[in-house]
Amino acid sequence: MINLANFSSIFIANWKLNGNIDFIKHYYQKLTTNNKNCVVVCSPSIYLNALKIDSKNMFRGAQDVSVYREGAYTGELSAEMLEDNNINFCLVGHSERRQYFSENNETVKLKSLNLIETNIIPVICIGETLKEKETNQTKEVLIKQINESVPNISNSKNTIIAYEPIWAIGTGLTPTLEDIDEVHDFIKRIDKRFNTFKVLYGGSVKTSNSSDIVALKNVDGCLIGGASLKVDEFNSIIS
Numbered sequence: 001m002i003n004l005a006n007f008s009s010i011f012i013a014n015w016k017l018n019g020n021i022d023f024i025k026h027y028y029q030k031l032t033t034n035n036k037n038c039v040v041v042c043s044p045s046i047y048l049n050a051l052k053i054d055s056k057n058m059f060r061g062a063q064d065v066s067v068y069r070e071g072a073y074t075g076e077l078s079a080e081m082l083e084d085n086n087i088n089f090c091l092v093g094h095s096e097r098r099q100y101f102s103e104n105n106e107t108v109k110l111k112s113l114n115l116i117e118t119n120i121i122p123v124i125c126i127g128e129t130l131k132e133k134e135t136n137q138t139k140e141v142l143i144k145q146i147n148e149s150v151p152n153i154s155n156s157k158n159t160i161i162a163y164e165p166i167w168a169i170g171t172g173l174t175p176t177l178e179d180i181d182e183v184h185d186f187i188k189r190i191d192k193r194f195n196t197f198k199v200l201y202g203g204s205v206k207t208s209n210s211s212d213i214v215a216l217k218n219v220d221g222c223l224i225g226g227a228s229l230k231v232d233e234f235n236s237i238i239s
């Protein structure tokens with residue numbers, strides 16, 4: 001398993017359903033990383049093997065994994081198969097998967113468990129909807145998601161949590177810096193065991209706001225969607 005303590009911040013590009021061979025070729029011609037930060041690219045699974053891992057801080061991440069280990073489950077990819085292909089991270093429970101593909105806390109927990117047992121770090125995504133935020137339910141929602149989806153064997157070395165307010169994803173809206181820091185602090189204090197977990201922020205991260213967000217005391221990096229598709233912008237975020 002990758003030693004997260006080696007890095008000061010973690011930046012994860014979530015390409016979602018975007019990219020192709022040509023795109024990847026050009027992307028890696030321009031991607032510039034430094035040794036301080038951990039940089040993970042989560043491409044669609046068919047392209048994972050085309051992602052470069054030739055520097056000490058560049059990693060491959062999957063966007064999903066099966067709850068099953070093997071067997072008659074057409075179309076699925078297991079944690080073992082990811083591990084076999086040098087994939088060190090995997091997003092789990094992204095709000096788009098919860099919304100469109102019936103992912104729930106129970107499957108998130110099962111997937112995370114399979115990943116940890118295979119030495120892959122699950123990046124467990126949590127976050128509230130706009131309605132939940134407006135009705136002051138954010139903390140309650142996060143407690144439930146964390147308690148039900150983070151496996152008991154999770155610790156700060158084998159699991160990452162990503163806070164992505166759903167209303168901030170792809171909208172250009174972000175919480176205030178104070179709100180981000182407060183929510184991250186809250187997440188780390190939901191239980192003593194989360195105190196030292198790495199907690200990433202995601203939702204409309206771009207060049208213009210990334211350095212302020214990453215500078216927050218309780219933010220350990222970012223999960224980036226749209227802006228990670230533009231390699232120049234991603235370079236400037238991770239630098």
Ligand code: 13P
Binds near residue numbers: 226
């Ligand atoms: P955007 O950066 O496009 O808002 O997406 C965030 C996200 O969903 C990353 O997982």
